[in-house]
Structure formats: C-alpha cells, structure tokens
Amino acid sequence: xxxxxxxxxxxxxxxxxxxxxxxxxxxxxxxxxxxxxxxxxxxxxxxxxxxxxxxxxxxxxxxxxxxxxxxxxxxxxxxxxxxxxxxxxxxxxxxxxxxxxxxxxxxxxxxxxxxxxxxxxxxxxxxxxxxxxxxxxxxxxxxxxxxxxxxxxxxxxxxxxxxxxxxxxxxxxxxxxxxxxxxxxxxxxxxxxxxxxxxxxxxxxxxxxxxxxxxxxxxxxxxxxxxxxxxxxxxxxxxxxxxxxxxxxxxxxxxxxxxxxxxxxxxxxxxxxxxxxxxxxxxxxxxxxxxxxxxxxxxxxxxxxxxxxxxxxxxxxxxxxxxxxxxxxxxxxxxxxxxxxxxxxxxxxxxxxxxxxxxxxxxxxxxxxxxxxxxxxxxxxxxxxxxxxxxxxxxxxxxxxxxxxxxxxxxxxxxxxxxxxxxxxxxxxxxxxxxxxxxxxxxxxxxxxxxxxxxxxxxxxxxxxxxxxxxxxxxxxxxxxxxxxxxxxxxxxxxxxxxxxxxxxxxxxxxxxxxxxxxxxxxxxxxxxxxxxxxxxxxxxxxxxxxxxxxxxxxxxxxxxxxxxxxxxxxxxxxxxxxxxxxxxxxxxxxxxxxxxxxxxxxxxxxxxxxxxxxxx
Amino acid sequence: xxxxxxxxxxxxxxxxxxxxxxxxxxxxxxxxxxxxxxxxxxxxxxxxxxxxxxxxxxxxxxxxxxxxxxxxxxxxxxxxxxxxxxxxxxxxxxxxxxxxxxxxxxxxxxxxxxxxxxxxxxxxxxxxxxxxxxxxxxxxxxxxxxxxxxxxxxxxxx
Numbered sequence: 190x191x192x193x194x195x196x197x198x199x200x201x202x203x204x205x206x207x208x209x210x211x212x213x214x215x216x217x218x219x220x221x222x223x224x225x226x227x228x229x230x231x232x233x234x235x236x237x238x239x240x241x242x243x244x245x246x247x248x249x250x251x252x253x254x255x256x257x258x259x260x261x262x263x264x265x266x267x268x269x270x271x272x273x274x275x276x277x278x279x280x281x282x283x284x285x286x287x288x289x290x291x292x293x294x295x296x297x298x299x300x301x302x303x304x305x306x307x308x309x310x311x312x313x314x315x316x317x318x319x320x321x322x323x324x325x326x327x328x329x330x331x332x333x334x335x336x337x338x339x340x341x342x343x344x345x346x347x348x349x350x351x352x353x354x355x356x357x358x359x360x361x362x363x364x365x366x367x368x369x370x371x372x373x374x375x376x377x378x379x380x381x382x383x384x385x386x387x388x389x390x391x392x393x394x395x396x397x398x399x400x401x402x403x404x405x406x407x408x409x410x411x412x413x414x415x416x417x418x419x420x421x422x423x424x425x426x427x428x429x430x431x432x433x434x435x436x437x438x439x440x441x442x443x444x445x446x447x448x449x450x451x452x453x454x455x456x457x458x459x460x461x462x463x464x465x466x467x468x469x470x471x472x473x474x475x476x477x478x479x480x481x482x483x484x485x486x487x488x489x490x491x492x493x494x495x496x497x498x499x500x501x502x503x504x505x506x507x508x509x510x511x512x513x514x515x516x517x518x519x520x521x522x523x524x525x526x527x528x529x530x531x532x533x534x535x536x537x538x539x540x541x542x543x544x545x546x547x548x549x550x551x552x553x554x555x556x557x558x559x560x561x562x563x564x565x566x567x568x569x570x571x572x573x574x575x576x577x578x579x580x581x582x583x584x585x586x587x588x589x590x591x592x593x594x595x596x597x598x599x600x601x602x603x604x605x606x607x608x609x610x611x612x613x614x615x616x617x618x619x620x621x622x623x624x625x626x627x628x629x630x631x632x633x634x635x636x637x638x639x640x641x642x643x644x645x646x647x648x649x650x651x652x653x654x655x656x657x658x659x660x661x662x663x664x665x666x667x668x669x670x671x672x673x674x675x676x677x678x679x680x681x682x683x684x685x686x687x688x689x690x691x692x693x694x695x696x697x698x699x700x701x702x703x704x705x706x707x708x709x710x711x712x713x714x715x716x717x718x719x720x721x722x723x724x725x726x727x728x729x730x731x732x733x734x735x736x737x738x739x740x741x742x743x744x745x746x747x748x749x750x751x752x753x754x755x756x757x758x759x760x761x762x763x764x765x766x767x768x769x770x771x772x773x774x775x776x777x778x779x780x781x782x783x784x785x786x787x788x789x790x791x792x793x794x795x796x797x798x799x800x801x802x803x804x805x806x
Numbered sequence: 807x808x809x810x811x812x813x814x815x816x817x818x819x820x821x822x823x824x825x826x827x828x829x830x831x832x833x834x835x836x837x838x839x840x841x842x843x844x845x846x847x848x849x850x851x852x853x854x855x856x857x858x859x860x861x862x863x864x865x866x867x868x869x870x871x872x873x874x875x876x877x878x879x880x881x882x883x884x885x886x887x888x889x890x891x892x893x894x895x896x897x898x899x900x901x902x903x904x905x906x907x908x909x910x911x912x913x914x915x916x917x918x919x920x921x922x923x924x925x926x927x928x929x930x931x932x933x934x935x936x937x938x939x940x941x942x943x944x945x946x947x948x949x950x951x952x953x954x955x956x957x958x959x960x961x962x963x964x
Contacts, residue, residue, distance in 0.1 A: 223924075223925060223926050223939060224926050224928050224929050224941070226939060227926055227929055227932070227938075227939035227940060227941040228929070228941065261926070261928030261929055262928050262929060264929070406923075406925065407922065407923070408923070409883075409884030409885040409886070409887075409888075409922045409923040409927075410884050410885035410886040410923065410927050411923070411925075411927070412923070412925035412926065412927055415925040446925075447831060447868050448868075448921060448923070448924055448925065449925060485824075485825075485827070485828065486827060486828050486831055487827070487866075487868075488827050488830075488831075488862075488865070488866025488867065488868045488869060489866050489867035489868035489921070490865065490866050490867060491922060502827065503824060504823075504824055505822075505823045505824040505825065505826035505827060505862070506862065507861050507862055507865040508865065508866070564886075564927055564928070565928075566886035566927040566928050566930065567885070567886050567889045567890065568889060568890070572886075572927070572928035572929070573928045574928075604885060607885070638885065638886075638927075640885045640886050640889060640927075642889055646889050650893075651885075651888075651889070654885070654888050654893075655885075658922065662922070664865075746897075767946055791894070791897075791898050791901075791945060792891075792894050792944075792945060793898075793945055793946050793949075796944040796945055796946040796947070797946050
C-alpha cells in the first residue's frame with residue numbers, strides 16, 4: 190500500500206483503483222453482516238470463491254464479502270452487479286446454479302428472488318423491493334459497495350476525500366461552522382447539536398484534547414452502530430479524524446462493546462490500513478496534522494454508554510458515571526476536554542464535509558436534519574436496518590418498509606429509545622419521527638431501536654422487562670436508581686403473578702416519579718419512562734392483570750394456560766413427543782389434549798405444532 | 807504458574823493502566839476465566855492494588871472468575887428477542903441445565919450466559935453457541951441443539 194502525501198496522490202490512487210475495478214465484468218457481493226453470518230453466508234461465499242477460482246474466472250468476477258445490507262431477515266443476501274440482481278435466502282446448494290445460470294448465461298433464478306407479499310410477484314432488483322424503496326440510505330448505502338477490510342474499496346467510492354478537503358481547504362472553524370450549519374444532532378440518543386459540541390470542545394482550555402467514538406451500543410434491540418463499524422469502518426474513522434482536526438485533538442478512541450467481535454476486528458484492520466496509507470499517524474496526507482486512533486474494548490456494562498461512565502471505562506476504571514455539572518467537553522478523559530459522539534454521528538461527518546451543510550440540511554425536518562438509521566425489529570414482517578429521512582411517519586416505517594404485522598396479529602405499539610424510551614401506541618403512528626415529537630409522545634428517539642409489538646406482546650411484561658434490565662445495569666452509585674428500580678420491579682412482578690392491587694399501582698407511579706426526579710445520571714433519570722409510557726397508553730392492560738387476574742396477551746406465565754383446539758388438531762403427535770412433563774394425551778390421528786395439572790407451561794407444544802392448534806389463554 | 811503469556815499480553819499494551827479492561831479480556835481469552843495468579847501479576851506490573859483489579863473484573867459482566875464449561879451458550883435477552891419469546895427459552899434452559907445465567911454445570915459441560923443484546927436483533931431470538939449464531943430460536947430448537955452438543959453423553963440430563 191502506498192503512503193498518501195497530498196491531495197493529488199489521493200486522487201491518482203482513486204483513479205487507479207476505479208480503473209482496476211472496471212476490469213471486472215461482474216461483481217458478486219455476499220452480505221457478511223452478523224445476521225447473514227447466522228444464516229451461513231460464509232459458506233455461500235467460500236463456495237462461490239472456490240467455484241470462481243476453479244473456473245478460472247478470477248479476473249472477470251469480483252467477489253465481495255460486504256457489511257450489513259440491512260435486510261437481515263432475508264439473509265444470506267447475494268447481489269450481482271451490474272445487472273442489479275438481488276438474491277435472498279441463498280444457501281450453499283444454490284451456488285452452482287448462480288454460477289452456471291446467472292453469471293454465465295445471465296438468467297435470473299426465480300426461486301431466489303424476493304416475493305412481494307401483497308402483489309404476489311417476484312422482484313429482481315433491490316431498488317424495487319418495498320423495504321428498500323421507501324428508504325434514503327445515505328450512510329448505510331455504502332455498506333453494500335465496500336468490503337470492510339479493503340481500504341481500496343472505500344477510496345474507490347471517494348473515501349477520505351472529505352478529510353483531504355477539510356485539511357487543505359478548510360480551517361478548523363470552517364469545519365465547525367459547516368457542522369453547525371448542517372443541523373446534525375447526535376445520533377446516540379439525546380440529540381445534542383454536533384457542531385456546537387465540537388465548538389465547545391475546541392474552545393475549552395486544557396491540553397491535550399481527545400475525541401471518542403461511542404460504539405457501546407447497549408440499547409437492546411438496536412444494532413445500527415454495530416453494522417456501520419462492521420460494514421464501513423473507514424467512514425467512521427474518516428469522521429473521527431476530521432472531528433479531531435477541527436477540535437485540535439491528536440488522539441481518538443473507539444470504544445466498542447466486546448459483544449461485537451467482528452466490529453472490533455474490522456475497525457482494527459481499518460486503523461492499521463489507515464496508518465499505512467497515511468490517514469492516521471504523523472503528518473496526515475502531508476498536511477502536518479498528527480492524529481491517531483486506538484480501540485478500547487468494553488466489558489459488557491450498559492451504563493458505559495453514558496459518556497462519563499464510558500470515559501471512566503477508557504481510563505481502565507469501573508464504569509461509574511459522575512455528575513455532569515462540568516461537561517465532558519471541558520473535563521473528560523483524564524480531566525481533559527473530550528468530545529464524544531456516537532458511531533452514526535461520526536459516519537455522517539465525511540458526507541457533510543464533502544457535499545456541504547446546505548445539501549444535508551435540505552433533508553429532514555426543521556429541527557431534525559438528515560437521515561436516521563433504525564433497527565426495525567420485533568413483531569414485524571421485514572426486520573432489519575432501515576435508514577429514513579427525519580420526519581417520516583412511524584406508519585410508513587412499520588407498514589411500508591416493515592411490511593406490517595408478522596403473523597396476522599394486529600400491531601399495537603412500537604418501542605423506541607431503548608430502556609430510556611417508551612412505547613408509542615398504534616393510534617399515534619401518524620407521528621413524524623424526529624427528536625422532538627417522539628419526546629412529546631413520552632418516548633424518545635434514542636439511538637434507533639424500533640421494536641414492534643403486537644397483540645401477543647404484554648405491556649406489563651415489557652415494563653417489567655425494562656425495569657429488571659435497568660435494575661441489573663444500574664451501577665449502584667445512587668440510591669433512587671439502585672433501590673427504587675428494585676422496588677418497582679417487585680411491584681411489576683406482583684402484577685404479572687396476579688398479586689397486584691390498586692394501591693400497588695399508585696405506589697408504582699409515585700416511585701417512578703421519585704426515581705426520575707432524583708437519580709444522578711441519565712440511566713436513572715429516564716429509567717421510569719418505559720413504565721410511565723406503558724401506563725399512559727396501556728392502563729387497561731395493567732388493570733386486567735391487577736383486578737381480573739388475566740393477561741390479555743397471554744404472556745405472563747402464572748396467569749395463562751395452554752390448551753389444544755379440537756377442531757384444528759391433526760393428531761400428528763409432535764406435541765406429545767416433545768412435552769417434557771408428559772402432560773399431553775391422545776391417540777395418533779385423533780385430537781390431543783393437555784392435562785393442566787401436569788403442564789409446566791414451557792410452550793414446547795406450541796413451538797412444534799404445525800397446525801397452529803395450541804392455544805394460550 | 808508460568809507468567810510468560812500474561813507478560814506478553816501486558817507488554818502488548820505497554821503496561822498501560824488504561825488498557826486494564828483489554829488486558830483482562832485477553833487473559834480471559836487465554837484461560838477462559840480470570841484466575842487469581844495472573845491477576846496478581848497484572849496488579850504488580852501495572853502497579854495497581856489487586857482489589858482495584860477485582861473491582862473492575864467484577865463490575866463488568868463479560869468477566870468471570872470461575873472456569874467456563876466446554877460449551878458456552880449465550881442467549882440474547884434483548885428487547886427484540888424478548889418480545890419474540892427469549893424469556894421462555896431462558897426459563898427452560900435454566901430448568902434443564904439446573905444453573906442460573908452466569909453459571910456452569912457441575913460436570914463443566916455447559917456454561918450459560920444471558921446477555922442484553924447481541925446485535926442480531928432482526929432474526930431473534932438469537933443464541934450464540936460456541937461462537938456460532940443461531941437465529942429464530944424457540945425452546946424446542948434450543949433443546950435439540952443442546953442434545954446434539956451433548957449426544958456422546960446420551961442426551962442432556964433433565
């Protein structure tokens with residue numbers, strides 16, 4: 190690899206790469222995101238590589254293992270360019286046909302295409318799939334174009350040109366002004382204006398200064414940052430270097446959850462490549478700037494997503510937050526000015542510098558600019574990562590992109606903002622998605638988790654889940670959070686067991702308010718949100734548990750029982766075979782029944798029943 | 807105990823205190839848990855109190871002070887997996903293996919972990935078994951997987 194010493198060096202390298210890429214007749218990209226890996230994409234990739242090599246087509250066909258393409262539910266995904274063919278759920282056994290039919294004869298294999306459920310027709314191209322059509326994939330789109338471990342791919346699509354522009358054609362103040370003008374707000378959750386944060390850090394006295402990239406994506410149900418750092422690490426790195434140069438820092442840190450081994454690995458590879466190419470280290474691109482980045486692995490603590498706790502963790506200490514009277518931009522890492530942004534925020538930076546703040550701010554709403562990546566998961570048909578312009582309605586995301594309910598059950602809510610957010614009921618799905626309207630609805634944007642819930646989701650159970658989650662993750666430093674959440678959890682456990690009463694409900698509400706008002710850090714202050722929002726929109730469900738001792742969604746185990754619908758049971762005996770409690774009786778080909786006194790409510794019978802005859806009430 | 811490998815890890819991080827968490831990760835990668843002797847070595851070389859090191863090792867969930875079993879089972883209990891039924895899988899797993907999350911079976915065959923999010927939410931419930939991801943799990947599938955891992959022993963004890 191060559192060392193880039195000037196803008197013209199970079200440009201000639203890019204031209205060289207593009208010329209080399211043009212030599213390939215076909216590009217076959219296999220999605221290598223963690224979701225597709227679970228479905229065996231690596232076996233598909235290896236098989237493709239083997240066959241291409243065997244056929245001696247290595248010069249004609251470029252095979253890429255890219256980052257996450259977003260449509261994880263349909264993995265493994267294979268795309269073929271320039272034809273733009275999108276194959277889904279590809280298995281190893283499909284490889285010979287892909288090679289002999291599609292690559293050699295140009296024929297499209299119908300059985301690997303995505304089927305549009307409404308119109309019952311096969312769709313060949315990615316851009317015609319409804320899931321992708323309604324999206325605006327500015328940040329995530331490049332994931333499909335680059336192989337994350339190949340810097341040449343990133344250079345080929347114009348990578349590091351924003352850095353060159355920032356270093357040679359802009360002053361630090363101009364970079365900050367551009368960021369301020371873009372209206373970009375932090376994608377980690379709170380939505381603080383990025384440009385202002387940078388400016389505060391630049392103006393803070395104290396030396397040295399640091400920049401930090403937060404990839405401690407602890408919000409359960411969200412994996413945008415993982416996919417970005419895993420799939421396009423150079424875009425994040427470029428953003429960090431630009432930020433570092435504007436702020437006047439010489440050292441950056443990427444804090445990654447240890448649960449993300451592939452993200453750690455790809456980021457490490459990217460850093461080593463960037464050093465060799467002269468984008469990190471001394472005299473970057475011949476500009477005189479010295480800046481380097483190091484990776485710090487987290488230890489699996491949710492609270493470390495909070496900036497002050499994260500900083501303590503980088504310092505090698507226990508990740509306890511501190512009071513934020515003095516902001517981290519003034520006193521952060523080792524007491525020095527530190528600018529901390531999340532992965533998605535950093536990945537937006539190169540784009541803004543290259544295409545300008547005016548272009549960026551033309552996307553989105555008045556107060557929330559640009560796009561946002563959401564992890565659309567839970568009880569929805571098309572699950573995966575979606576990137577949409579700010580201001581789009583929840584309805585559009587869930588029903589157009591997400592394809593609506595998963596198995597016929599009506600969707601009743603969507604949970605946003607992770608454990609600090611709340612549940613928004615279906616009646617408010619016309620709400621535009623931006624920082625302010627979600628907060629008004631009692632939830633928040635958060636980092637971008639969007640967990641869809643249907644009639645089979647119990648809101649008492651969800652509230653209980655979050656409170657236990659936060660109780661577990663509370664660092665224990667301040668009392669309201671440590672003790673308050675524990676008591677709230679006990680009350681909710683009682684509801685789920687049918688032991689609640691009206692008094693405990695009002696105690697729960699009172700406690701929630703006290704925890705919110707008196708906790709030290711963001712974790713505790715927002716901890717009651719899931720409970721309060723569930724009570725605000727789904728109070729009748731709580732009352733069902735408390736007064737009628739029933740769980741309408743059939744989730745809370747002590748309040749439910751299993752039975753078999755006589756009319757639907759085919760008598761196949763699968764449930765009887767799998768039941769660990771021998772609680773099912775019946776002859777083959779005759780309707781079976783569950784003996785309630787023996788049933789342990791494990792749900793195995795429901796898992797194996799092909800006729801959908803097991804009922805839960 | 808031979809400290810050569812522990813020293814190599816500490817050298818790699820240039821004896822930096824700030825690298826403590828990374829050092830502990832690497833030691834755990836080697837021993838599959840954090841034994842006392844290597845931790846003492848870390849304390850002396852980084853010039854830190856052993857209590858401080860234990861403070862960090864016990865604060866972060868990814869560290870374990872007891873040896874792990876032959877097969878490591880990590881169940882995701884993040885929100886997306888939860889609404890799709892991972893709580894039920896966890897409940898039955900703890901019943902079947904007779905251990906709580908974070909523990910290892912007496913015969914050292916299975917270690918069970920419940921983590922808050924593996925970041926593979928689109929295909930939940932997700933289970934990570936010996937480093938391999940399994941999506942769209944339910945209890946029956948999980949049980950069969952365990953039985954397969956344990957088949958040379960004639961099935962999982964229930």
